């Protein structure tokens with residue numbers, strides 16, 4: 050194992066010029082080249098020299114979860130769609146591969162603006178199954194493609210492995226429009242019998258299913274009502290984009306959405322995604338676990354307000370400044386400084402559990418595991434939403450965390466913890482947020498830790514090595530071809 054030097058300046062595309070795809074691929078940091086999608090060859094691993102206090106500031110990128118929804122939504126538009134500051138992450142690269150395979154032209158215009166031009170007719174028969182099946186976002190293509198073709202197939206959903214993740218709410222909701230989705234041999238066969246506006250109650254307030262229904266309703270003539278919709282951040286970002294395309298949407302940020310479908314959409318539009326609230330949780334946790342003062346710039350603070358309240362109750366001090374609007378004009382942002390706690394955090398007596406927004410975000414919940422490990426006392430983390438996520442939390446024991454599984458949905462964490470490196474290198478779990486809490490804990494562990502094959506982390510976070518090192522971390526990427 051031969052470590053590289055710390056990667057400090059990976060973003061070398063600093064001049065706003067049009068860059069061809071191969072040129073861009075050559076310039077992108079190695080972690081972003083789509084290596085090891087399905088194989089064990091060319092794995093990107095990380096070697097972390099932990100125990101350093103961090104300092105400085107970091108600016109949030111836009112979110113994976115809104116980006117994938119907006120990529121699907123861009124197909125509703127026959128004009129040119131531009132997305133400034135689009136995240137350059139593996140999940141986005143997979144969706145780009147899928148869209149390119151069906152004839153969509155996608156081009157990075159500069160460092161981060163992605164331009165999307167769809168052809169008049171998509172070649173659905175050419176769909177790149179290999180890229181599609183490793184994402185869950187592929188499900189959202191149903192809501193778009195049902196306006197294009199009466200019969201088509203997509204692979205069943207992939208994504209993070211967190212236990213059973215149902216597609217039933219998608220099947221039932223799309224049936225209300227007149228669309229049958231049948232699962233056969235791990236493919237979803239879609240038959241569009243009709244496409245009528247409807248009144249839908251989702252039987253789970255899921256994010257992807259709400260987005261799928263929004264996309265279906267966006268080009269269905271008439272008014273569709275969605276009850277028990279998710280109001281989470283990626284749904285809000287999709288709604289703002291659809292509004293810009295001319296789709297009428299009322300109720301954004303609530304569980305009741307009313308959508309007035311548009312006809313053919315042909316707009317030349319630019320839409321800026323909002324900054325990622327879950328990436329904010331990543332850096333907040335990094336500051337807490339390494340007991341560092343870090344300023345996180347452009348935080349969509351209202352999307353993590355309950356998380357911040359819980360942290361405040363635990364004794365964490367933070368300050369907010371420079372409130373402004375996100376580039377899309379819709380969401381308030383602020384610079385958030387996390388102050389050093391110097392070991393004074395206390396465990397909360399109440400359980401910490403996720404909820405649909407505005408509860409603690411399900412993707413924020415894993416970050417409370419290392420945070421609870423830093424606090425004095427016992428915390429109960431109740432992960433009711435996912436059937437199989439707590440097993441990943443228990444990996445934290447290898448870094449010195451006193452963690453005990455009470456049942457498949459609950460863990461007890463006893464702090465404070467003196468983090469130490471694992472005895473041997475850790476395999477990156479196939480679940481994005483649980484993988485990142487291992488990485489964060491390694492930053493706090495005095496000594497050298499290794500985490501292998503970080504494809505899962507690169508699915509959702511951009512240029513993390515360089516950004517952590519710019520805060521004073523010592524993280525080295527290396528490959529074992």
Ligand SMILES: CC(=O)N[C@H]1[C@@H](OP(=O)(O)OP(=O)(O)OC[C@H]2O[C@@H](n3ccc(=O)[nH]c3=O)[C@H](O)[C@@H]2O)O[C@H](CO)[C@@H](O)[C@@H]1O
Pocket residue numbers: 113114115117185186213214215252253254255256257258283405410411412434435436
């Ligand atoms: C691309 C994208 O946006 N992915 C996000 C999306 O996935 P997505 O919306 O696809 O999440 P799932 O549909 O898999 O739902 C997550 C889990 O929560 C359960 N569930 C969900 C809603 C509900 O009201 N009741 C309930 O029990 C589901 O059964 C499942 O076990 O939402 C998840 C939950 O926030 C996030 O972790 C994912 O990052």
Ligand SMILES: C=C(OP(=O)(O)O)C(=O)O
Pocket residue numbers: 113114184185186207208209210412481482509
């Ligand atoms: C669960 C996640 O992603 P996905 O829905 O893409 O699997 C996640 O982002 O934490």
